Amino acid sequence: MNPVYRGLSIYLFILVLFRIMGKKSLSDATTFDFVLLLIISEVTQQALVGQDFSITGSFILITTLVTTDLVFSLLKENFPFIGKATEGLPLVIVNKGKPLTGRMRKTKVSEDDIMESARASFGLEKMDDIKYAILEKSGQITIVPFSR
Amino acid sequence: MKEEVERIQTSLQIDEDIDLHMKSWRVQRVGWGHMVSFLLLAILGLFGNGLLSERTLGKGGTFLTYDRFTRFENDTEMEIEAQSVNGKISVVLPPDFCERFKVEKINPDPSVQKGDNGSTVYEFQASGRAHLTLFLSPRSHGSLRCRVAVNEAEFEIVNFIYP
Numbered sequence: 001m002n003p004v005y006r007g008l009s010i011y012l013f014i015l016v017l018f019r020i021m022g023k024k025s026l027s028d029a030t031t032f033d034f035v036l037l038l039i040i041s042e043v044t045q046q047a048l049v050g051q052d053f054s055i056t057g058s059f060i061l062i063t064t065l066v067t068t069d070l071v072f073s074l075l076k077e078n079f080p081f082i083g084k085a086t087e088g089l090p091l092v093i094v095n096k097g098k099p100l101t102g103r104m105r106k107t108k109v110s111e112d113d114i115m116e117s118a119r120a121s122f123g124l125e126k127m128d129d130i131k132y133a134i135l136e137k138s139g140q141i142t143i144v145p146f147s148r
Numbered sequence: 149m150k151e152e153v154e155r156i157q158t159s160l161q162i163d164e165d166i167d168l169h170m171k172s173w174r175v176q177r178v179g180w181g182h183m184v185s186f187l188l189l190a191i192l193g194l195f196g197n198g199l200l201s202e203r204t205l206g207k208g209g210t211f212l213t214y215d216r217f218t219r220f221e222n223d224t225e226m227e228i229e230a231q232s233v234n235g236k237i238s239v240v241l242p243p244d245f246c247e248r249f250k251v252e253k254i255n256p257d258p259s260v261q262k263g264d265n266g267s268t269v270y271e272f273q274a275s276g277r278a279h280l281t282l283f284l285s286p287r288s289h290g291s292l293r294c295r296v297a298v299n300e301a302e303f304e305i306v307n308f309i310y311p
Contacts, residue, residue: 001220001289001311019172020179051221088172089165095156102153106173132160144160 001050003057007064010048015086022108087137094133097146107135117141195219195310207301219310220289223252226282230298232274239270239280240297248292248309249284256280 048061076083093103099111114133118124122145132144153170193201194217201217211229218224230237236259241251243266251268256278260271272280289311295302 016179017183020176020183022173022176084165084168085172089168090162091166091169092156092158092160092162092164095154095158100154100156103169106153106169132158134160134162 003048003052003060004064006048006050007061008068010044011065011068014044019086019088090137091135092132093135093141094127094130096132097128097130099127099133109135109141114141114143118143118145193217196222196224205303207303210298210301212296212298212303214305214307216306217308217310218286220286222286224284224286226284228280228282228298229277230280230301231277232272233299235273235275237272237274237278237280238297238299239272239282240264241268241270242294242296243267244292244294245296245305248286248288248290248307250287251282252285253283254280255283 049057072082072086076086091103091107093100093107093109094114099114104110104114111127114130115124115127117133117140118130121143122129124130124143124145129145130143131146134142134144136142153166155166189195189200191198193199195201196215196217196219201215202213203216204211204213206212209231212226213228214226215224228237228239239258246268254270256272258270259273260269262269272278286309289309292305292307292309294305296305297303
């Protein structure tokens with residue numbers, strides 16, 4: 001198959017698959033998740049390259065991936081909905097010291113994850129000290145403390 | 149237990165859009181279902197190597213087993229069990245078949261290998277019943293429908309090669 005189609009189909013497949021898998025906070029990523037990521041990249045690489053070990057083939061593939069990424073970022077800029085659909089949006093998970101358990105359950109974030117971020121960024125001790133906690137698009141949990 | 153998703157007002161300058169979040173969680177649920185069914189179908193062999201894929205055809209004591217679904221550049225086997233006629237067995241692969249599959253190896257080796265009107269003919273020396281294995285590598289994707297002849301018996305091969 002033409003390397004351009006190969007690159008495109010794999011790009012789109014991975015985009016959809018990772019979106020379906022759902023947002024997982026970065027603080028949740030275990031060593032095993034990193035190993036899994038390595039395995040996925042290994043499998044992807046074989047399907048991408050196939051039997052084609054030529055330099056030209058790699059040029060075509062790299063250009064395909066980078067161009068697709070560029071096209072997507074341009075689309076996101078012009079049609080914000082595409083960005084929202086492919087990358088998601090930030091989500092408030094603690095409101096004025098109160099964890100929003102319904103939202104947390106949906107995004108598989110635990111109170112421990114939130115407290116870990118709160119300790120790391122502001123040295124906060126209790127949930128009551130957090131004004132807002134937000135699960136960002138990137139998967140990071142950001143904290144807004146009550147102003148003391 | 150079904151838990152309501154909280155609707156809140158905050159002083160944060162943030163584009164949250166909880167409705168879109170809820171929609172995407174629903175889509176995710178459907179997506180998980182699709183992932184599981186994709187895996188189940190893969191286990192059953194819709195994409196090769198499984199129950200849905202393996203097919204055995206028989207005609208007058210001659211049997212031919214092959215994979216109905218194969219994947220591009222992923223090796224597959226075709227097994228033939230036949231009775232020898234006058235000390236030999238002949239297998240005729242039509243041009244369509246040879247375009248789709250590359251014959252990597254045949255066990256046992258054929259004694260004669262020749263072209264005939266675009267078809268490839270293999271002849272094997274054998275006494276009594278013999279078991280032949282053709283090791284094949286798909287070299288293009290798409291569907292294939294053709295007739296493979298073993299001695300006098302013709303078998304219709306229906307095959308799909310995934311990209």
